[in-house]
Amino acid sequence: MSTNQNPERSTGFLLRDNSRLMKTAFNDRVSGLTQAQWGALAHLSRNQGLNQVGLADLLEVQPITVARLIDKLVALGLVERRPDPNDRRAQQLFLTPRAQPLLDQLWEAGDEILDEAYAGFSDEERATFIDMLVRMRGNLARFAQGESSARSRGAGFRKAS
Secondary structure: OOHHHOOOOOHHHHHHHHHHHHHHHHHHHOOOOOHHHHHHHHHHHHOOOEEHHHHHHHHOOOHHHHHHHHHHHHHOOOEEEEEEOOEEEEEEEEEOOOHHHHHHHHHHHHHHHHHHHOOOOOHHHHHHHHHHHHHHHHHHHHHHHHHHHHHHOOOOOOOOO
């Protein structure tokens, strides 16, 4: 049996399973917000002034989904909308001071979980693993871009008639 057919040795299965386990560990340590809300806060912490379309791109969701998400974060007093000085139709998103303690909790929990996940790894192994994941992501992004371009040109798989 090839490694692709064995979930215990399949890269795809292992990546998904590790992601699921990390998400579960994170949710066990941090409560009060949804995973999507945490993601929005994390991205906004590094991209203050982003508009909702830009945040939707980062979160890989539709802009209408982000609008509802931001409505909830505004209601919680964690995010504020401000007019975009360059586009009167758009609004920029900024974290409020109330968000910082939650972000501190987010990063601390993330660090603890990663320390547990990397237990038994040397610093060199950890760095190498991260480098490999970054390289894999780049390869997949290029592949996805190529697939997207091929679809837009009409190339792709077609059923035999």
